[in-house]
Each structure stands twice: as C-alpha cells, then as structure tokens.
Amino acid sequence: MTQSFRLENVGLINRNKKLSFKFNGKSYFGYEGDTLASALIANGVHLVGRSFKYHRPRGFFGAGVDEPYAIVQLYRNGETEPNIKATEQELFDGLEAKSVNCWPSVNFDIGAINNFLKIFLPAGFYYKTFMWPKSFWFKVYEPFIRKAAGLGVASIKHDKERYEHKYEYCDLLITGSGPSGLASAYAAAKNGARVILAEDKARFGGTLLTSEVNIGNKSGKEWAEGIVAELKEMPNVTVKNRSQVFGYYDHNMLVMSERISDHLPETKKFHPKQRLWYIRAKEVLISSGSIERPIVFGNNDTPGVMLSSAAKEYLKVYGVLVGRNPLIFTNNDSGYETAIEFKKNGIDPIILDTRKNPQSEIVDEAKNLGLNIRFSHVVVAAQGYKKVKSADVAKISDDKEQLGTIENIKCDCICVSGFWTPTIHLASQSGNKTKFNEDIDAFIPGTSKQNEKTLGAANGVFTLDETLKSSIETGYELSNQITNNNNKVSFPNVVEKKSTVHDKFWCVPLPKGKNYKRFLDFQNDVAVSDIEIALKEGYRSIEHVKRYTTLGMATDQGKTSNLNGLQLVSKIENKVVPNVGHTTFRPPYTPVSIGAIVGREVGKHSKPTRKSPMHSWHEKNNAIFVDAGVWLRPRYYKQGDENLFEGSKREAKNVRSNVGVCDVTTLGKIDIKGPDAAELLNRVYTNxxxxxxxxxxxxxxxxxxxxxxxxxGTTTRISENHYHMTTTTAQAANVLSHLEYYLQLVWPELNVNVVSTTEQWAGAAIAGPKSRDLLQKLFPNSDVSNEGLPFMGYTEGDLFGVKARIFRISFSGELAYEVNVESNNGNFMWEKIIELGQEFKIQPYGTEALSTLRIEMGHVAGSELDGRTIPYDNSLEGLLSKKKDFIGKRSLNRKSFTAEDRQKIVGVVPLDKKTSIPEGSHLVKDSKAPLPNPKLGYISASCWSVEHDNPFSLAILKDGKKMIGEKLFVMSPLKNKVIPVEIVSSHYVDPKGERVRS
Amino acid sequence: MLFIKCPHCGWRSQNEFSYGGDATVKRPELGKQVSDQEWDDFVYNRKSLRGKHWELWQHLSGCRQWIKVERDTATHEIFNTLKANEEIS
Known part of the structure; x- marks a missing residue:
C-alpha cells in the first residue's frame, strides 16, 4: 500500500520506523510519530465512521482533542476500548481499529436510511415519538435506541491493565505547552518555583510546531525544544507529555490523566497503562490555547471538510496532505497560513475569503505567491457523499445576506477557518466568571474565583509577542510571591507576521430553493434547522436548547459547536451573545477512562481486608469466610461436604452441649483511661x-x-482509672469518634483519654457447658470457679507464659468466657485452646453458629440495633437509669417513643415448625387483605433453633408487648412466601438466663 | 476536594476529614430541664445556611481532633479554622 498523500522531507515523524496497522480489517502502514488519523489520511482514507443520528459518512474534522468525527473502537494487546479519537491515538505497530456506529460496514451502513428519514427525525424526536404506549419503552424503544445509537462497545472482560493514582503538590501548575505555557513555566522555574507543566499531546510546543515564527533567532519549534530540554533538567520542574488536565475542582485541586502506555503495542512490565494525578497547586496558569471554529454551510459535515488549522498540522507535523486540490474557506488570516503551506509544497489551493478587502502581511504574502484568492466569497454547500468532490461557491453581498450566482468548483477538501475560540473550559470549571469579548466574538476568562490565570490564546491574545511577554511576566510574578527569589528571565526577540481583523461571519445563508443540512454539532448531528425548531417550540434558555437538541452534549462536549450554536440562538432571539450566555463547562474536558478513575481500587483492592491473627489457622481448617465490614470472618468450618446450614447447626449444637471457640478479634475495643473515666461512661451509657x-x-x-x-457492648474496669470497652464490629470506628466528640467538644473538662485497641488484642470466645473445665486447663494457676470468677467477672491470667485477660461474658447465652492476648500471641492462644479442648470435644464455630446462638437467646445485635430502634424496642428499657442523665435520654420522652403500642422485639415460630422464615419479611394480620396490606412489623433475624430443632426468628413488631401468643402471617413477596406463624417471647432458650451464671 | 488547614497538623486534603455539622449548636447541660422546643432545636433543627458557616470536622485519618471550620457553603471558601477548645469569635 503506498502512502499517496505523504510528502517527502516534511514533518516531524520518524521515517526510519515503519509501523503496520489495520483499520476495518485492511492493512496499512504509517510511521513512528503518526497518529491513527494522520496515518489514515496519508493512505488516502477519509471515511472513518458514521454520524450518531443520521449515519452520514464521517471523515476527519480536526487534528486533536476537538475532533468530533473520527471516533474508533481500538484493539490493543487482546483488549478493546471504545470512544478513542483517531486524532489523539498515536500509531503503534500492530494497532487495530474499527469504525463505530455503522452496520454492516462503514461503506454500506443500513442506518444511513435515517439520512433520508431526517425530516421525521427533528429536534426532540425521541421525546416526541417514544412516549406512547408507555409499556413499549423498556421492551421495544429503549433496546432499539440503545442498539441504533452508540459510539463503540465497552469491553465486558476484566481489564488486566493497571491504572495508578498519584497525589502531587506544586507552586504552579501550567496546562499546555504552547508559547504561553512554555514561557510562563520557564520564567517561574528559573525563579525557583515548583512547576508542573502538562501537555496533552506527545509533542511539546503547541502552535509553535506549525507556525512560521522566529523567537530569539530560532524557529518556534527549535525555541520550544530548547526550553523543554532546559526545563526537564531542572529539579524543581515536572514536565509531562500525553497528560491532559481535565478537571478543575475546589481549592485548586486539578486532576490530570497521563497516558503512559496507550501509545505502545503493549504495556511494559511493572508500568501502569494510565496514571491519574491529583494535583494541589498554589497557582494555576491555564495555557490551553484555542480551537479553530468552523463556518457553517450546506453539507458541511461531508468527509473532506475540516478545520484549516488541522490541515496545516497534518501537513507540517505529519507530512500529510489532506487533499491535492484544496479549497480554503476563511473569514480571517489563519486560512492563508494553511494555503501558503500548501503552496510551499507544490499544491495550488483556492482561497475563498468572506472579507471584501483585507490588508495584512499574510494576505500580501499569499498574493505575492500568486495564490488564487476570491474575496467576498463563500462556500454555499459541499458536494459529494463519502468525500468532497466539489463545492458550490458564490459571491456574498456586503450585508452577508444575498448570494450571487452559484458556481461549482472541483476540490477534494475544504479547509475552513471561522476564527478562534479560546479554550476556557478549565477556567470556567474553576468558577471563573467568563466574559464575552466582542473583538474575537468569543468568551474569555473574566473574574477568577480561585488562584488561576489564563494566558495567551486561551485568554484571547493571538499575537506571539504579547503572549510571550505577558506569560513571562505572569510566570515571574506568581512564582516570586512564593519564592521571593527575584530571578527574572529576559524577553526574547520575536518575529511574526501581522494579521488583520477577522470577519464576524459564521453561517452561510441557504440559496433559494435549497434545503441543505447545515450542521452545528458534528458529533450529535444537530443542524441549524434543529435549533430553529427548538426555539419555535418555545425553548429559550440556552441550557434547555442544549438538552432538547443535544447540541454540545456529545463526547467532544461541543468544542467546535458551542459558539456557533450561541450565535444562532442570539440571532434568532435578537439578543447579543453575552445575554444568551454559554452552557456550563463541566469536567472532564476530554473523556477519561473508567480504569484511570478507579485506579488500583478494584476487586480485592477496593477496600482493605482485615484479618485476625488466627486467620491462617482458619484457612487451614476449611473455614468458609464471610465479609464482616472490612473483616474476613469464618462463617463456618466445613467438614466433609457439609453445607452452611448443616455446618453451622453442628457447630451451634456443640456449643450448647460441649464447648466451642469463636474468633472474636474483630470486636471493637477501646481503651479508656483517666480519673473521670467512670463519669464519661456514666454519661455515654444509659445505665x-x-x-x-x-x-x-x-x-x-x-x-x-x-x-x-x-x-x-460490655465495658470492664481493669483498674481504678482504667476501663476496657468493647463495641460491635460494625460500629467500632463510630463509637470512638462519638467518644472523642464529647470529650473534645462537649465535656472538655473530663480528664479522660480514649484510644482504639481493636487490633492490639486477639480475642477468643470459649462457650458451652464445658468451657470452665477447659479454662481451668488453660489457666491452671487461676481460680476460675463460679465464686472465683463469677458471671461478669474479670481476671488476668498466665496462659503458659503469655499474659491474658479473662472476661466472663457471654453472647451465646451459655456459660462462656472471652480470652484476650496481645495480637502477636493470638495464634498461640488459639492453638492451645484447640489442643487442650480436645478432651471436651471442642469445635471452632463461625459467625453463622454465633448468630444462631444469640438469636435463639434473644440477644440483640446489628440487625435489631439498625439505627431505627430505641431501647424499649429491643427490650432494653431495664437498662435506662432514672437517676441520672445520659446522652439521648431527653429524646426518649418523645410522644411516638412512649406510645402504648410502640414496636417491640418478639420471637416468631412457624406454625408448621418447618418453614424457614426469610429475613426482612413483613408481618401482617391477614395474608389475604387487599393491598396495601398494613404491615405490623418485620423479621430482623432468622435461624434454625438448635435447642428446639425448628426455625426461629426475631422480629420488631408493633405493640409487641401484647402480641405474645398471637397468630400472624409472615409475607415475603420477594421470595413469594406466606407463612403462618405464632408470636412468642424473644427469649426462646433459657429465658431466665441461668446458664450464663452456672 | 477541599483543602483544610487542621490547626494541629497543617494543610490536609478533605479525604482525611469527616464532617460533623453545625459548630454553633450547644448541647443543653446534663440534667437540666429543657423544653421540647429547645431539645428539638438542639437535635434536629438546622438552618442550612447559604454563605459563611461555622462547622465541625474531625481529622479522622490524622490527629483525630475535632476542629471548627468557617466555610462558605456556596463557594466552599474556608476563612478560618479553630481548635476544639477555641471559641468562635
């Protein structure tokens, strides 16, 4: 395949390195330094996609982030990625890409029938059409629209690439490495400031790479290379290419996406694919330049119609001709620069200038080169379907309303320049109140809200001399506020061609009898006629017009369409543009991959995993684990081919009949010390x-x-001024914050310190009728008799040389103890318990058995203390002191909390003693009552009672106090179950609590 | 993401802190008789101001101190931060 549109000896690509790639299954080659776009154009490929709505053929429109058309599906190293701009994707060997939004192929796309149906597809089409019948939305319309409209397909495979996050601080963040970015970075860096310079493209220099200027006796490109080389050597400067600052957030936090491996055939070992930088900058200099805006004319979306600056960039950077027979359509001097570049390479372009008689150095140069220039001329319409073949052109009257005789000119591309739109996205995101600049017919940044300044073309300054001067000054001033070094750099001598004013002309009128589509938004297919309809239908606010027509809502965020849309609205509404206002700029400026946003926090890394010191023992003993908050806890220890139900039942039974041991390390533990510790507890607890x-x-x-x-939880008095508090696993962090809140803010006079010791202690609960016998074996020197260590007693013991805390407390309702040792000794403790417990038939038990044991005892836990219940609801009202005040006491007087029929915890048993009751089910009086069936309560926890060998549940039930003995129905619409039940006491086993005291 | 000056640790990012609501609310003294209205004002009733607002934050992943922060609820501008024991002037 020959590269018929590649020039020799022009461009910055590396011709020594050929790269082969595939597009839509066909093989091509390009060079190192190409983008996918430049390589395709070099091969004469201009048809790359189909438009979103009408499926019209799409080519290339720009050469960078502003590209609305050339979006492809990329295949790289076995992965696929949608929404890739061919103009941004650097070429690598073996790259594969496909067109999107077309079927069966880009050349023959069935969806293009929409193009002929377009009179039926006006603005708001979806809103108007798919309203009826309502039931069709989910089953018919939505799936159809989703299939028909879309730009590529996301991979459903796990992304094997790695993405990283980085946090960085700097004095100055400079976004963009064009003339203003380089000059300000250089001035600030030389003055000692910590600088980050971010460039979106692979090459530094921005417009200096393509403009014919001279700085300090060097070409713009050489000057840029010199500055970048010097900056890279400085320790206080970070220079990043392929890095897009896409979001400006509060307090000068900016986020940048760095593409580290996207330009390589595969990611290098130990390298991430992309890195997201969170940068906190003292000052931000926005040097993001400007984007050329199109002039609107008939069929202006035909492949081959593109921005004149893009044509120049393809030529000067990539050595690629976008056409051999170009037509330049311009309202300013920029089009001439492109024309001159064509001419220098032996191509004779025709220039159509909307202006009558412009006078400037650049125009003179074009005239001297003998270029064919037609003043007061416009392109009325492009002709050709999959590629421009010719253009209908005409003279236009001075008032720009009347077209002269239409003439058809052969051409293979139309390079358009409608002047420049400053890229104010970041400034606007920062909260800057933008203002409209009449001279350039565009918005520029106005009053800053945060520490940012915008320089150069992004600020509407289009001469190099002025840009460099103001940028060097600003870089110096801002850095000097921080460093006070007073190191100034000198202004370089600048030679540039002077240009003259542009013509405020942006839309070519339709010729009589013609109904060409004139597109404003090229990605979302929004034409002039769509905006006219929206306004006719009564939409006024630009925000509403945007949403109704989808103008500027595509993935390019209207970079090339917003201003022309505003111009149209203001013209129809007879308002000036600043009064119409612009829509809000929101991050991200360019699409960011989900992988980069998520970073390393995927799968097991999405949250920390906490493991107890005994974790490896549990693993070795067939524990099936369950997530308990961030902890991994054994749910049950599987024996043979037992399932959860069988295993947990076995474990719970063994606790009731022999002895079991449970890892309770995860319980929250707070160490409380100080002379006022008791007073704090007295205020925090209700008793x-x-x-x-x-x-x-x-x-x-x-x-x-x-x-x-x-x-x-339980709290134990270890010594005079020292307490050990336990909390539930889930609330540990909140309780600590709660205590700190009261100690620091409400009662600072209390002399108490609190600190979390959850991870310092390993805990084992030993429960069952034989637990005391086992405890005596573990602590042969301690008196653990019922008198020596009574219920709710505490002692310290020596576990074969390891210091241990022994608490006689019980969650299971059995005679039970909790032993704590320092975490490092946790495994030693556990193995001793298992070893010495053998003679008592000890078995470890997991959270499922733990739940069973506490549920049938009627002990409340997280499922009852769910943030909706008061002490009475949990039958804890006996713990409310009448003699003292405590946190929350006053609220308990509320009317609803003291109501006679207040909800209360009860036990629930199915009448058939067989059917398990799903947690979360509702309790109703009459299972056949008409809907909505009044709900009396809900099932908070369910188990299979090992004591009674039938299902048992706890429920929070309205007027629960009086409901004992009643027959109700449990209903679970989710599980389609209706179960007749009897309400019983929540204390299903050992209601008098004798076992714990035995 | 906000940038908050902890009076104990210095400038830190918002993700080290947790929010704690209105800093000007005073808890009624323990044991004191208070009307329903006073108690509701303490527990529930907040103004949801637009503009300058003294609020509590806890430097959770730092020194664990509760601090007072004067922030504009509309612009997020932070004017001042105080230690827990410093009075709002």
Whole structure:
C-alpha cells in the first residue's frame, strides 16, 4: 500500500520506523510519530465512521482533542476500548481499529436510511415519538435506541491493565505547552518555583510546531525544544507529555490523566497503562490555547471538510496532505497560513475569503505567491457523499445576506477557518466568571474565583509577542510571591507576521430553493434547522436548547459547536451573545477512562481486608469466610461436604452441649483511661457506671442524642482509672469518634483519654457447658470457679507464659468466657485452646453458629440495633437509669417513643415448625387483605433453633408487648412466601438466663 | 476536594476529614430541664445556611481532633479554622 498523500522531507515523524496497522480489517502502514488519523489520511482514507443520528459518512474534522468525527473502537494487546479519537491515538505497530456506529460496514451502513428519514427525525424526536404506549419503552424503544445509537462497545472482560493514582503538590501548575505555557513555566522555574507543566499531546510546543515564527533567532519549534530540554533538567520542574488536565475542582485541586502506555503495542512490565494525578497547586496558569471554529454551510459535515488549522498540522507535523486540490474557506488570516503551506509544497489551493478587502502581511504574502484568492466569497454547500468532490461557491453581498450566482468548483477538501475560540473550559470549571469579548466574538476568562490565570490564546491574545511577554511576566510574578527569589528571565526577540481583523461571519445563508443540512454539532448531528425548531417550540434558555437538541452534549462536549450554536440562538432571539450566555463547562474536558478513575481500587483492592491473627489457622481448617465490614470472618468450618446450614447447626449444637471457640478479634475495643473515666461512661451509657468495682464487667447500651440505640457492648474496669470497652464490629470506628466528640467538644473538662485497641488484642470466645473445665486447663494457676470468677467477672491470667485477660461474658447465652492476648500471641492462644479442648470435644464455630446462638437467646445485635430502634424496642428499657442523665435520654420522652403500642422485639415460630422464615419479611394480620396490606412489623433475624430443632426468628413488631401468643402471617413477596406463624417471647432458650451464671 | 488547614497538623486534603455539622449548636447541660422546643432545636433543627458557616470536622485519618471550620457553603471558601477548645469569635 503506498502512502499517496505523504510528502517527502516534511514533518516531524520518524521515517526510519515503519509501523503496520489495520483499520476495518485492511492493512496499512504509517510511521513512528503518526497518529491513527494522520496515518489514515496519508493512505488516502477519509471515511472513518458514521454520524450518531443520521449515519452520514464521517471523515476527519480536526487534528486533536476537538475532533468530533473520527471516533474508533481500538484493539490493543487482546483488549478493546471504545470512544478513542483517531486524532489523539498515536500509531503503534500492530494497532487495530474499527469504525463505530455503522452496520454492516462503514461503506454500506443500513442506518444511513435515517439520512433520508431526517425530516421525521427533528429536534426532540425521541421525546416526541417514544412516549406512547408507555409499556413499549423498556421492551421495544429503549433496546432499539440503545442498539441504533452508540459510539463503540465497552469491553465486558476484566481489564488486566493497571491504572495508578498519584497525589502531587506544586507552586504552579501550567496546562499546555504552547508559547504561553512554555514561557510562563520557564520564567517561574528559573525563579525557583515548583512547576508542573502538562501537555496533552506527545509533542511539546503547541502552535509553535506549525507556525512560521522566529523567537530569539530560532524557529518556534527549535525555541520550544530548547526550553523543554532546559526545563526537564531542572529539579524543581515536572514536565509531562500525553497528560491532559481535565478537571478543575475546589481549592485548586486539578486532576490530570497521563497516558503512559496507550501509545505502545503493549504495556511494559511493572508500568501502569494510565496514571491519574491529583494535583494541589498554589497557582494555576491555564495555557490551553484555542480551537479553530468552523463556518457553517450546506453539507458541511461531508468527509473532506475540516478545520484549516488541522490541515496545516497534518501537513507540517505529519507530512500529510489532506487533499491535492484544496479549497480554503476563511473569514480571517489563519486560512492563508494553511494555503501558503500548501503552496510551499507544490499544491495550488483556492482561497475563498468572506472579507471584501483585507490588508495584512499574510494576505500580501499569499498574493505575492500568486495564490488564487476570491474575496467576498463563500462556500454555499459541499458536494459529494463519502468525500468532497466539489463545492458550490458564490459571491456574498456586503450585508452577508444575498448570494450571487452559484458556481461549482472541483476540490477534494475544504479547509475552513471561522476564527478562534479560546479554550476556557478549565477556567470556567474553576468558577471563573467568563466574559464575552466582542473583538474575537468569543468568551474569555473574566473574574477568577480561585488562584488561576489564563494566558495567551486561551485568554484571547493571538499575537506571539504579547503572549510571550505577558506569560513571562505572569510566570515571574506568581512564582516570586512564593519564592521571593527575584530571578527574572529576559524577553526574547520575536518575529511574526501581522494579521488583520477577522470577519464576524459564521453561517452561510441557504440559496433559494435549497434545503441543505447545515450542521452545528458534528458529533450529535444537530443542524441549524434543529435549533430553529427548538426555539419555535418555545425553548429559550440556552441550557434547555442544549438538552432538547443535544447540541454540545456529545463526547467532544461541543468544542467546535458551542459558539456557533450561541450565535444562532442570539440571532434568532435578537439578543447579543453575552445575554444568551454559554452552557456550563463541566469536567472532564476530554473523556477519561473508567480504569484511570478507579485506579488500583478494584476487586480485592477496593477496600482493605482485615484479618485476625488466627486467620491462617482458619484457612487451614476449611473455614468458609464471610465479609464482616472490612473483616474476613469464618462463617463456618466445613467438614466433609457439609453445607452452611448443616455446618453451622453442628457447630451451634456443640456449643450448647460441649464447648466451642469463636474468633472474636474483630470486636471493637477501646481503651479508656483517666480519673473521670467512670463519669464519661456514666454519661455515654444509659445505665449506671459510677459504682462498677475493679475486676467487673458490665453490659451497656449507648444512644445517639435522638434516642436511637447507637451500640451495645460490655465495658470492664481493669483498674481504678482504667476501663476496657468493647463495641460491635460494625460500629467500632463510630463509637470512638462519638467518644472523642464529647470529650473534645462537649465535656472538655473530663480528664479522660480514649484510644482504639481493636487490633492490639486477639480475642477468643470459649462457650458451652464445658468451657470452665477447659479454662481451668488453660489457666491452671487461676481460680476460675463460679465464686472465683463469677458471671461478669474479670481476671488476668498466665496462659503458659503469655499474659491474658479473662472476661466472663457471654453472647451465646451459655456459660462462656472471652480470652484476650496481645495480637502477636493470638495464634498461640488459639492453638492451645484447640489442643487442650480436645478432651471436651471442642469445635471452632463461625459467625453463622454465633448468630444462631444469640438469636435463639434473644440477644440483640446489628440487625435489631439498625439505627431505627430505641431501647424499649429491643427490650432494653431495664437498662435506662432514672437517676441520672445520659446522652439521648431527653429524646426518649418523645410522644411516638412512649406510645402504648410502640414496636417491640418478639420471637416468631412457624406454625408448621418447618418453614424457614426469610429475613426482612413483613408481618401482617391477614395474608389475604387487599393491598396495601398494613404491615405490623418485620423479621430482623432468622435461624434454625438448635435447642428446639425448628426455625426461629426475631422480629420488631408493633405493640409487641401484647402480641405474645398471637397468630400472624409472615409475607415475603420477594421470595413469594406466606407463612403462618405464632408470636412468642424473644427469649426462646433459657429465658431466665441461668446458664450464663452456672 | 477541599483543602483544610487542621490547626494541629497543617494543610490536609478533605479525604482525611469527616464532617460533623453545625459548630454553633450547644448541647443543653446534663440534667437540666429543657423544653421540647429547645431539645428539638438542639437535635434536629438546622438552618442550612447559604454563605459563611461555622462547622465541625474531625481529622479522622490524622490527629483525630475535632476542629471548627468557617466555610462558605456556596463557594466552599474556608476563612478560618479553630481548635476544639477555641471559641468562635
């Protein structure tokens, strides 16, 4: 395949390195330094896609981030990625890409029938058409629209690439490495400031790579290379290419996406594919340049119609001709620069200038080169379907309303320049109040809200001399506020051609009797006629017009369409553009891959995994784990081919009949010290704490100020001024913050310190009738008799040389103890318990058996203390002190909390003693009552009672106090179950609590 | 993401902190008789101001101190930060 549109000896590509690639299955080659776009154009390929709505043929429109057309599906190293701009994708060997939004192929696309149906597809078409019948939306319309409209397909495979996040701080962040970015970075860096310079493209220099200027006796490109080389050597400067600053957030936090491996055939070992930088900058200099805007004319979306600056970039950077027979259509001097470049390479372009008689150095140069220039001329319409074949041109009257005789000119591309739109996205995102600049017919940044300044073309400054001067000054001033080094760099001598004013002309009128589509938004197929319809239908606000017509809502975010859309609205509405206003710019400026946003926080890394010191023992002993918050806890220890139900039942039974051991390391533990510790507990817990003796534990409930139960647990007095508090696994962090809140803000006079010791202690609960016998074996030197260590007692013991804390507390309702040792000794403790427990038939038990044991005992846990219940609801009202005040007490007087028929915890047993009750089911009086069936309560926790060998549940039931003995129905519409049940006491086993005291 | 000056640790990113609501609310003294209205004002009723607002933050992943922050709820501008024991002037 020959590269028929590649020039020799022009461009910055590396011709020594040929790269082969495939597009839509066909093989081509390009060179290192090409983009996919430049390589395709070099091969004469201009048809790359189909438009979103009408499926019209699409070519290339730009050469960078502004590209609305050339979006492809990329295949790289076994992965695929949608929404890739061919103009941004650097070529690598073996690259494969396909067109999107076309079927069966880009050359023959069935969807193009929409192009002939376009009179039926006006603005708001979807809103108007798919309203009726309502039931059709989900089954017919939506799937159809989703299939018909779309730009590529996301991979459903796990992405094997790695994405990283990085946090960085700097004095100055400079976005863009064109003249203003380089000059300001250089001035600030030389003055000692910490600078980050970010460039979106692979090459630094921005417009300096394509403009004919001279800075300090060097070409623009050489000057840029010199500055970049010097900056890279400086320790206070970070220079990044392929890095797009896409979002400007609060407090000068900017986010940048760095494409590290996207330009390589595959990611290097240990390298990420992309890196997301969170940059906190003291000052931000926005030097993002400007984007050329199109002039609107008939069929202006035909492949071959493109921005004149893009044509120049393809020529000068990539050595590629976008056509051999170009037509330049311009309202300013920029079009001439492109024409002159064509001429220098032996191509004779025709220039159509909307202006009558412009006078400038550049125009003179074009005239001197003998270029064919037609003043007061416009392109009326492009002709050709898959590629421009000719253009209908005409003279235009001075008032720009009347077209002269239409003449058809042969051409193979139309390079359009409608002047320049400053890229104000980042400034606007920062909260800058933008203002309309009449001279350039565009918005520029106005009053800053954050520490940012916009320089150069992004600020509407289009001369190099002025840009460099203001950029060097600003770079110096801002850096000097930070460094005070007073190091100034000198202004270089600048030679550039002077240009003259542009013509405020942006849309060619339709010739009589013609109904050409004139597109404003090229990606979403929004034409002039669509905006006219929207306004006719009464849409006024530009934000509404945008949403109704989808103008500027495509993945290019209207980079080339917004201003022309505004011009049209203001013309029809007879308002000036600033009064119409622009729509809000929101991050991201360019699409960012989901992978980069997520970073390393995928799969197991999405949250930390906490493991107890005994974790490896559990693993070795066939534990099936369950996530408990961020902890991994054994759910049950599988024996043979037992399932969860069988295994947990076996474990729970063994606790009731022999002895079991459970890893309770995950319980929250807070160490409380200080002379006022008892007073703090007395205020935080609902019951009395001032008289708890040393060596005793007490169960406590704490409330929020609104009276809702926050947490429960036991707290033990270790010594005079030292307490050990336990919390539930889930609430550990909240309880600590809660205590800190009151100690630091509400009662700072209390002399108490609190600190989390959850991870410092490993815990084992030993439960069952034989637990005391086992404990005696573990601590042969301690008195663990019922008198020596009574229920709610505490002692310290020596576990074969390891210091241990022994608490006689019980969650299972059996005679039980909790032993704590320092985490490092956790595994030693556990293995000793298992070893010495053999003679008592010890078995480890997991969270499922733990739940079973506590549910049939009627002990409340997280599923009852769910942030909606007060102490009464959980039958904890006996723990409410009448003698003292405590957090939340006043709220308990609320009317609904004291109502006679207030909800209360009850037990629920199915009448058939067989059917398991799904958690979350509702309790109703009459299972056949008409909907909505009044709900009396809900099932909070369910188990299979090992004591009674039938299902048992806890429920929070309205007027639960009086409901014991009633027959109700459990209904679970989700599981399609209706179960007749009897309401019983929540204490299904050992209601008097004798076992724990035995 | 906000940038908050912890009076104990210095400038830190918002993700080290957790929000704690209105800093000007005073808890009624323990044991004091308060009307329903006073108690509701303490527990529930907040103004949801637009503009300058003193609020509590806890430097959760840092020094764990609760601090007072004067922030504009509309612009996110932060004017001042105080330690827990410093009075709002």
């Amino acid at each position: 009395a704490w001032l008289k708890l003796p040393v060596g005793k534990a007490r169960y406590g409930v704490m409330l929020r100020e609104d009276g809702i139960v926050m947490d429960d």
